[in-house]
Amino acid sequence: MLIVAYLFVINMCITLLCASSDSSAIGNSSNVKGTTLNIGICNFRLGRNCGQSNVTFYLYTNNQVEGEQIVVNKSSSNLLQTAFNVSLETKILIHGYNSDMFLGVLNGIKTEYFKSGKLNVILIDWSDYAKGPCYPAAVWNCRMVGNCLSQLIDAIRRISTSNVHLLGFSLGSHVAAFASNYASKKVKRITGLDPALPGFATAANENKLDSSDADFVDVIHTNAFMQGTPLQSGHIDFFVNGGIIQPGCMQEGNVLACSHHRAPIYYGESINSVPGFWGWSCSSFWEYLIGRCWKSGNQTIMGEHTDPNMRGIFLVITNSQAEYAMGPYSNTIRNFIKMNNDKLQQIAQILLKDVKIISIK
Template sequence: MQYEPTVTRTITHLLSTLRVIITVLVLDLIHKNFVTMFSSMRAWQSCGRTNLAATLAAAVLLVQLITVQSVPVSVNKGRSSFTIGNCVWVVDRPCPDSDIRFYLFTRSNPDDRQYIHIDESWEKSNLSSSYFNPSHPVKVIIHGYNADMFLTPLINMKGEYLSRGNYNLIFVDWSDLAHGPCYPSAVHNTRHVGTCIGQMINRIIDAGTDNVHLIGFSLGAQVTNYVSTTVRPFRIRRITGLDPAMPLFITAAADDKLDPSDAEFVDVIHTNALVQGKIERCGHVDFYVNGGIMQPGCWGSGQNPMACSHHRAPDYYAESIRSLTGFWGWSCQSYVYYLLGFCPQNERQIVAGEDCPTGTEGMFMITTNAASPFAIGRWTGFSIPQKKDSALHKHGLSRDPFISDIDQWGKLDGSFNNVDQFPTPYSQDPNHASDDEWPYFNHVGTKQLTREHIRKILEQDKSRYNGDRSPSIASNTLATVAPTSPSPTGNEVDEDRFYLEDLRRRLQQKEASVMQQYSMPMFNAL
C-alpha cells in the first residue's frame, strides 16, 4: 500500500498543533478555576462544586493530552480513504469496493457461499453465471457494527429461509469498514456501503426482478437508508430493520437514517432501545418486544444483558421465518401510553417477522418466552404483562388472571416496560431466586397453586353464595364477588366448570372497569 507522504505529514502536524492549542487552553482553565476557588471562602462556598468539577475534568483531559501517543495517520491515495489508528474512513471510493463483498446462498449451494462480483454494468458482473435465479425472491442481509456475515443469528436466517422455500440470499460482508473500536468511522462508512449495495440492487433489477427485501441488523439497518437513496427512482419493496442503531443517529436528518420513505413497506423490531437501538419509531410498523429495552433470559450465564437484548432482534426474526406459533403483537397508541400502563393486550393483533403483512401501520407490543422457542402466539385471554407459566395453566386459564386484583398503580408498576426486573411480579435475577413468586392469595405463591387451591376458592364462593360465610377468605380477592349468573344443577365437575367460567367473566368485567379509569380526559391529552 502506497501512502502520500506530504499529506501524511500535513495531517500529523495539524494534529500536533491542535494538541498544543488544547493543552494551553486547559492549563488556562485550571489556573482560572484554582484562583476562583481559593480567592475567598465565600467564593468556594458559592461555586466550589462547579469549579472543582471543571478543574478535575480539565486535569483529566490534560493528562490524556500529555500521555497520548502519536496516532498513526495514513492516506491511501489509490482508494480515496485515510486511516487513523486502525480505523478506516472512506472519503470518495468508487464501487465496486473489495472491502464490501457479496455472497450468495441458494438451495443449490446452501452451505458453500458463492462470491458475487458486482460492477457498473450487467456484462461486467457475474450474476448471470451464478446460482442466482431471478424467479425467486431476493433477501439481502446486512450485518452491523463490529460483526460480520457469520453472526450466528444471521446464519440461522439462512437455514430457516432455505428450509422454507427457494430464495436468493445475498449476505453483505462489510466487516473491514465496521470493526471495533471504530464506531464513528463505521457510521461514516455507511453511506459508501449503501451506495455499493445499491449498485448490486441495480444489477438485480437488470436481471428482471424487483422482489427485493433488505434485512439490516443494528448499524446495517441504517445502511438500508442509503441503499434506498442510491436506487431511486426505483422503490424497494420491503426493508426490515432489526433494532436499528441509535448512537450518532439521534439527531440525524431523515435522509441519513432509516424511515418509512425508504421502501414501500418498512417494518422494525426494537429489542434494546435507548441503549444500542433506537427508541423512536422508524417504520410503517414498529414492534417493541418485551417493552423494547431489555429482553427476558438475558441476565444469566455471565452474558452481557445489553448485547444479548440487542442480538435478540435477529434471533426473533430468524425464528419467525418458519414459526407456526408466531410473534403476535397488540396495538398501542404510543410508547408514552405504554410506559404509563395504558396499552393492555387487545384484540387488534399483527404478526411480526417474516410474515408481517405489508400495508400494516402503527405500533405494536410483543411478549415472548425467555428462551427459544421465543414465540408464544396470539393473545386470547387476559390482559396480563407476566410471561411465566404457572400451575393455573393446567386448569384452563391461558394466563394467570389474579394479578388483575392489584390496584391500578400497582398494575402500572407491574406492566412497566414488560421487563422482568424489579419492581415486577417476577424476577429473573439469579441472585434473587427466592423472590421468584407472586402471592395471589394469602401465603400462597404461584409455584404452590394446585387444583386443590382452585377447588377451595370455588367451594368458598359457592358456600358464600348459599349464605354460608365460613370459611373466610381475604376481602381483597376476587372470590368475594358474587357469581354473575345462577349455578347450574348437575354433578360436581359441571359445577366446577361453571364457577371457573364465571370467575373468568368476572375477571374480564374487572379488567374493563379498570380500563374505564384510563380513558379519563387527563390521559387522552398525552
C-alpha cells in the same frame, strides 16, 4: 446514567461529524473517487465510490449452500454466471458494527429461509469498515457501503423482476436505507432489526432508516435507548417485551448485547413459527412507557409474515427462551399462566392468608 451520558456524547460527535461531511440528502449519490483514510486501526472511507473497496457479496441458494462471491460494479456483474435464480425473491442480509457476514444470528435467518422454500439469499460483508473499536468510522462508512449495495440491487433488477428484500441488523438497518435510496428505484421492503441509536438519534430522517426508504418498512425493537433506537422508524414498529431488555438476558454475560441480538433471533424464528409473534396496537411507545397500552385492540403478526398494509406501533410478548413465539393474545395469556402457575398459586395463597388475617382482626 454514565451509559446514557456516554451514548449521548458519542451520538452528538458522530452526528456533527457526518453532518459536516454530508449536508445532502440520503438519496443523492456521489461519484467522488473513494479512498480510505486510516487512523490507527480505523478505516474512514472518503467518498461513496466503491472502487477498490473491501465490500463483498456472497450468494446462497438451496442448491449452493456453500456460497459463491458476486462481483458487481455500476454497469455489470457476474450474477448470470452464478447459481442466482432470476425467478426467485432475493433476501439480502446486512450485518452491523464489529461484526461480519458470519454473524450467527444472521446465518440463523438464512437457515430458516431455506427451510421455508426456495430463495436467493445474499450476505454482505463490510467488516473492514465496521470493525471495533471504531464505531464513529463504522457510522461514517454506512453511506459508502449503501452505495456499493445499491449497485448490486440495480444489477439484480437488470436480469430479474422478482422482489428484493433488505434485512439490516443494527447499523445494517441504516445501510439498507442508504442502499434503497441510492438505487435506481427503491426496494419493496426493508426490515430493520433493532436499528442502531448512537450516531442517529438526532439525524434527519433522510440520513437514517425511516418509512420513506421502501414501499414497506417494518422494524423490530429489542434494546431501545441503549444500542437500538426507541423512535418509530418504519410503517410498522414492534416493541418486544418492552423494547429495552429481553427476558432471559439478565442471566447472560452482556445483557445489552443479548437484548440487541434478540431482534434477528426473533425474526429468524418467525419465518417458520407455527404460533407466531403477535402484537397488540398502541398509539405510541411513550404511551406504553407510562402504562396506557393494555393488551387489547388490533393484533398483527411480527416478522417475516407481517401484513404490509398494517401501520403503527405494536407491542409483543415472548417466552424467555426458544421457542420464543407465544402466539395470538389469547394464547399469550394461557402460556403466561402455564409458565407461571406455581408463582401465581403462591401469590394467591399469600393474598388469601392476608384476607383471613384482616377478617379475624
